[in-house]
Amino acid sequence: MVFEDPEVLDGDLMKVLRVDDDGSVFIRYQNDRCATVTGLNPLPSRGDVLLVGQGFWRVAPLEAWKESNEVGVVRRILEDGSLVVETSGILRTVKASEGVDCGKGHAIEFNAVEGVLRLLSETPITLLRDETDDDETPPMPVVSQAGTPKRGFDDFGGFKDVVAEALELIESQFRYRKYADQIGARPLRGVLFTGPSGVGKTHLARIIASETDAQFHLVDGPSLVSKWVGSSERALREVFARAEAATSGRAIIFFDEIDTIAERRTDDTHEASRRLVGQFLTLMDGFRRDAAVIVIAATNRPEALDPALLRPGRFDRQVAFRMPDDHDRLEILKVGAAPLQTEGDLPFEDVAALTTGWSAAELALIWTEAGQVASRDERSRISAEDMVIGYERAARRVVVAVPEASR
Structure with a gap:
């Protein structure tokens, strides 16, 4: 199934990590793969999100960059309202969000762009120390x-x-x-x-x-x-x-x-x-x-x-559990679409048939990509074309194992 629209420019999202004096731009893809890009004119700035395609590039809105959500424990609240959060033994600063009331010791879900997303536990998580109970021993949140x-x-x-x-x-x-x-x-x-x-x-x-x-x-x-x-x-x-x-x-x-x-x-x-x-x-x-x-x-x-x-x-x-079959993938795609705003008939059966060997998590990536396509086009609903583009983008990142018998 092919959708043609000369106004749609398909590309990949990249985030600028560093711009060198020689014009080299060090970037990161959303799958955490990194690369160096040359020949960009004018040069972007550190932190910019770029949409790069065949023969074109442009600065995209920061909202288009999808950061991975993390879970951590609030260790301190700073004077400006931002939070010091510990996750996997690393401390980082996270901006607070309106409507999410959290305090020291609370477990939160967050990402680097949106800050605090939701409160996971109103009960402070017990901090564990070693058997010496030394006050200088760093605590470790484990659950x-x-x-x-x-x-x-x-x-x-x-x-x-x-x-x-x-x-x-x-x-x-x-x-x-x-x-x-x-x-x-x-x-x-x-x-x-x-x-x-x-x-x-x-x-x-x-x-x-x-x-x-x-x-x-x-x-x-x-x-x-x-x-x-x-x-x-x-x-x-x-x-x-x-x-x-x-x-x-x-x-x-x-x-x-x-x-x-x-x-x-x-x-x-x-x-x-x-x-x-x-x-x-x-x-x-x-x-x-x-x-x-x-x-x-x-x-x-x-x-x-x-x-x-x-x-x-x-x-x-x-x-x-097994990898989803054709019927499973069809149901997973429909369940994934249920909470979203969509319009028209979506090609569930066609996409399900094209995603043999995909896991449920990989199928969910289709909706993430489709939502980005629609939002960048300043639309509030996902169309059939968005879903197809979302599949094509997700397919670039999914590696399907080849069964031994077919090698």
């Missing part, structure tokens, strides 16, 4: 706990069989728990989501928490690992304690990239990693029998997990 906005299964496109299997397992812990207790059956404690990155494992866990009215605790595996002695184990204990104390009486703990904190132990495994895995196993076994808490973990490397995690009573159930 983001946030109530999730109301989401339903209609917000999860495709994978109907996966959704049904996951829901059946989770409902056994919440909705039908009293019958299991009457029978005397052992409650389900852990479910492992396996599959490629970007297929919606975290998204589905959030929806399940919302649908079951359970408090949702999101733990990012890599951020849990601390260089401070005992901090990682203490963080784990705090997560499980918070879940058991949930005011709603129901809680889901979701560990993303569980293989980073519970990798298979060998003779060469560092002692700190051994202690962390051992602490995790102890906590999984130590739930109160009446605690309505379930642990969901996600990994794209199930073979790397310590076998002790997969024995009965821990992660004894697995839900396997």
Whole structure:
């Protein structure tokens, strides 16, 4: 499908990082790839966003540049109202936003252009220190706990069989728990989501928490690992304690990239990693029998997990995610379009057929690009042409794995 419009100039967005004396312009693409551009006249300025295409370039509005959102903890509020935010152990200054009231110790979502986007947790996150409790020891935030906005299964496109299997397992812990207790059956404690990155494992866990009215605790595996002695184990204990104390009486703990904190132990495994895995196993076994808490973990490397995690009573159930098929991709595209302002008939089927091997996250990139096309043209709705251009731009960034059999 081809749309022809001589007034549409298609190009790539680039951000100017540096302008050298020889006229070389150092730029960064939105996929974080960097390059040097020469021959631009007049020279742009540092911080400019450029739209560069075949034989043309122009300065684009700053709003066109899509920054990746990050999550961090507010450490200080400066006199001008801006915030000092810590994320992944790095401090950075973030501008405040109207309508988002946050304070020291609160978890926020932000990006470099728009500043604070939303408050994730009104409860200050506990700061963890090493076992010496030295006041000079740098604290480390390791867990983001946030109530999730109301989401339903209609917000999860495709994978109907996966959704049904996951829901059946989770409902056994919440909705039908009293019958299991009457029978005397052992409650389900852990479910492992396996599959490629970007297929919606975290998204589905959030929806399940919302649908079951359970408090949702999101733990990012890599951020849990601390260089401070005992901090990682203490963080784990705090997560499980918070879940058991949930005011709603129901809680889901979701560990993303569980293989980073519970990798298979060998003779060469560092002692700190051994202690962390051992602490995790102890906590999984130590739930109160009446605690309505379930642990969901996600990994794209199930073979790397310590076998002790997969024995009965821990992660004894697995839900396997796959790359979306044609029907899944069609549903994902339609779900992605639902909250957007669109006009006319959109080519869902055509784009779904062209995106074999794409993940849900990669399909979502189409709408990001389509929205940029429409907004730069000063329109408030996405058209069929915008969607096609969005697909073409996203396709340049998506690398689809070729199956062994077809090589």
